[in-house]
Structure formats: C-alpha cells, structure tokens
Amino acid sequence: MAKVTPITEHFQHFVQDLKESFWGDMQGQVQKVAKKFFELLSERQRDLYMVSPRYSRAEKRKDYRNGYYERDFVTRFGTLRLRIARTRRKGFLPEVLQKFQRRAEEVSLLIREAFLRGISTRQVGRVVAILTGDVVSAQTVSRLTRDLDDIVRQFHQADLEDDWGYLFLDGVSLRVRRPGGRKRVQMLVAYGVKRDGRRHLLAFMRSRGESQGGLGSIAQ
DSSP states (O other): OOOBOOOOGGGHHHHHHHHHTHHHHHHHHHHHHHHHHHHHHHHHHHHHHSSSOTTOOOSOOSOOEEEEEEEEEEETTEEEEEEEEEETTSOOOOHHHHHHHHSHHHHHHHHHHHHHHOOOHHHHHHHHHHHHOSOOOHHHHHHHHHHHHHHHHHHHHOOOOSOOSEEEEEEEEEEEEETTEEEEEEEEEEEEEOTTSOEEEEEEEEESSOOHHHHHHHHO
16 A cells, blocks of 8 residues: 655655656656647547548548558657558648647647646637637537547546555645636645655645645545
C-alpha cells in the first residue's frame, strides 16, 4: 500500500515544483486527445469530399477511399504522428490541417481546456467550427465527443500500480482561457512518486477548494 505522508517543510520545494509542472505532466494525455481529434476530423472531411456515402457502390463517384497515410504534425503539445485519411486519386487534402496551422494557438488551448474540464459537445463543436468553417451536424459532434471522452475516461479509470514511495494530494490554481477571458480554476491533483524520484500524475479533478471530502474523493 502506498504511504500517505503529510506535507512538511522538507517537501515544500518539491511540491511547489509539482504544481508548476502540472501542464507539462498532463501533456501526454492531451496529446492523445488532440491526435484522436485530428484523425477523426480528417475522416469526416474525406466522407464529405466523396460524392457517395461511405462504402457505397454508386457510379457517380469522383474518387475512392484509399486508407490512410502517416504524417508528423507540429502542435503546441509537441509533434504528433497523425493517421490521415486519403483518397485513391490523391485529390483530397484535409482542410482541418491547413486551418490548424493558421489558428494553432486558439485550437490548442481549446483542446487542452476540454481535456481539463471534461469533454463536452459544446467545446467539441467550437473546435470543429474553427477548423472546418462549416455547419457541423449534432450527430458528428456527438460522435467526436463520445470518442474523445473514451480517452479521458481511460486515463481516469486506469489501473494503478501499488509501488509508490509517496502519494501527494494537493490543490492547484490554474488560469484557463474562456470566451470572456482568462479565469482561475481550482484543481485537486494526485501525484505518485517512485522511490527513485520519478513522479507520475495519477488523477485530477475540478474543485471549489481543498476540502477534506474532495481530497478523499480523488484518493479513491
């Protein structure tokens, strides 16, 4: 069983470093969400590019689906290797990638905030609208939201090892971007620290403050 140790003066510097590096520690999970998001959007845009519905044998087809290709794409979260949908005649290029390069900062912050607060259809719809510039159906947004939410759920429900030297539970105040400007939000975070000093972000949740109940919930 991992040992829970109260924060003393001896650990204050280490704990402060944990707080300051929260975004960096969370980056790997945000990368997964961003990667999945771009790949799903490229597929959707390929479907719209085709004249007929997916896998249809209709004669009036201007091109054919031809699997996927991989491409490295530089984002705020690091370089992502994306699996991009393509067509046989190579006339299709996902508009989402072109527009992202022009509005990378705005889209990156929206994706990061969506992961932090929980994936919602409203946020997914906002990002899709920025990247495609077209009206997005409720069905498309719902599908994207469901797929992205699966990734977030996997992080929060993943089985954890029981070989931690220390377990830190604490509150972190973060500034996130909102339509009306930046706003501070309170997060409860759980870090596991191996005996060799390596740390891992285990869990996080929104909170109104560092209440005993909130810390107990995240510890579970």
